[in-house]
Amino acid sequence: MSDVITLAHGAGGKQTAELIDRVFKAHFSNPQFTGDDAAVLPIGGTNLAFTTDGFIVSPPEFPGGNIGKLSICGTVNDLSCMGAKPLYLSCAFVIEEGFPLAKVEEYAAAMAKTAAEAGVRIVAGDTKVAGKGQVDHLFITTTGIGQIVDGVHTSGTLARPGDAVIVSGDVGRHGCTILLARNQFGIDADVTSDCAPLWGTVEAMLDTTKDIHVIRDATRGGVGTVLYEIAGQSHVGIHLDSQAIPVDPAVRGVCGMLGLEPLYLACEGRLVIFAPKAVAGDIVATLRQGKYSKDAAIIGEVTADQPGRVIMRTEIGAETLLPPPGGELLPRIC
Template identity: 50%
Template sequence: MNISPTNSAQNSLFQKMEQVRRRQGKVRDTHITLAHGSGGKAMHDLIDDIFVSNFDNPILSQLEDQASFDLANLIQQGDRLAFTTDSYVVDPLFFPGSDIGELAINGTVNDLAVSGAKPLYLTCSVILEEGLPVEILRRVAASMNAAAKNAGIKIVTGDTKVVHRGAADKLFINTAGIGVIPRGVNISAHNIKPGDAVIINGEIGNHGTAILIARGELALETNIESDCQPLHSLVETILHICPQVHAMRDATRGGLATVLNEFALSSNVGIRLFEESIPVREEVNGVCEILGLDPLYLANEGKLVVLVSKENADNVLSTMKSHPAGKDACIIGEVISSPPGIVLLKTVFGAERIVDMLVGDQLPRIC
């Protein structure tokens, strides 16, 4: 005799199963295993517990393979999209003033901001090494969530991969970002003209130095912290009073020298820096002297280089100084017509030397 449950019993059973499936997963393991990248329940629990719980928003909560947006809403904010991507492989993961999670958010926000765009949405993909403590991943995700909220941006989709022990170094993060550029804003290195002023929003080399000290390979003690910070609000403030900014870029890997060489080559102009005007902390200079490094090439994660016409320079400078992210802003150089494609540094002794593009790598794994 075949006995089957009543329809009522079946419905009750199905409802309980559905509730169990919809319940947010929890990670029970203390360390990442290959199962967390297998696509099964362990991975779904990891995503729910670590990422969805931190990054929760209406777009992400759909848990689709992609994020979809209302185009009409985007069009109201501007007439062009800005789109960027970056990967973060910093060592160590946590360092004075910041960590890889905050770095990933602010780095991508800043890449959008220097185009004049309002940052709106981010993706987050992580590559995890088998054996990574889950608690470290929780800390990184919480840091990313705090940084995203601070920048007013949403993390809307992502991906998780796990590789065998030794195939990666703990944790790598890739982010991509989308922003909208307001009408009338046209920021490009090709806009640079002779006579433009070169402005920076503060001290250079703090991030690179903080990473170097945090590695513990040198018997040095300093209170230097990374300058990691979002720059979108500062950019918005600048553009509010001067939409005619010619060029902007954040000076990350390769430092100030690399950014200015890129500008000089793109616009076929020369740039002259004034050494005495470039803000560098005494401790950073001291570390550079000990190790034979040049602060012009050290990485930054919260420094913005702005090129504007001479007529607008003082107005832009005073506006930057009124913002917390630009309180130490200063004019550090000028654009010249010759020699084209070359960056010169006028030293404190009155001589000039060429500041070339970085060759090799002063500090590996800094962002």
């Protein structure tokens, strides 16, 4: 591991995991410290989920959303992945001197609208103003708390051989949207971010069955990074069917031109779900009725062999190792 912080340490891949293990886990470790999307806190006879996330999106506006909407979706979705109904959020703003007040109000309005859709209240916050050039326009940090549904226990350590691997929709759309919004490649494609609050999606799944082992939202590093995280945490192998992975045609075209793997592009409205095969069909059927999960699909299965690895079956029937995430994953979304 490098002796200085690099951009790769914030990209969500191997270097991020090394930083967490070497520094944060080493100093902060306690019974509630977690590698999941939120900590589980047993309080007053119930289990609460507690999480926090920082947002430094560039550009702060993109087709399908802005940094305000994203800051609510990210934290609501982390709570939801623990099977927790989001209840309350706090938010902290770091704003660059000279940033337009109208833009701050625009992002706050987007936060309020998204919070209302998710059924969560923003109840506290903080504001700091940094000198010109000390901040890239605006940073937002949101912290959330939610109540875990009775009978639900999800964790990255709970994937089991025989589980089906499900995605709740097409992959890589947010990362592709951000890449195009930066206008660095001169590519004109009609791609809109999948940014969305997903508690309703999770709630519908849990109404169908509580026999779900893992739920993760595929943000930094995309679905591929999530799969490697779960394979490592649960000490299992994962086999994917490349033909079954839903990818928007425009996203596939951009990835083909730039040599990118859609599985490693960020999502902001997609879940990766591990559940027994016996209930996987019912979960997918439920998801396909939802507003944000109409393209849900079973894309693979969990195996006992090759623990820690993700194997891809190609369209010609060959099997190949999905390259593990490492270095700085592109495009950098935060």
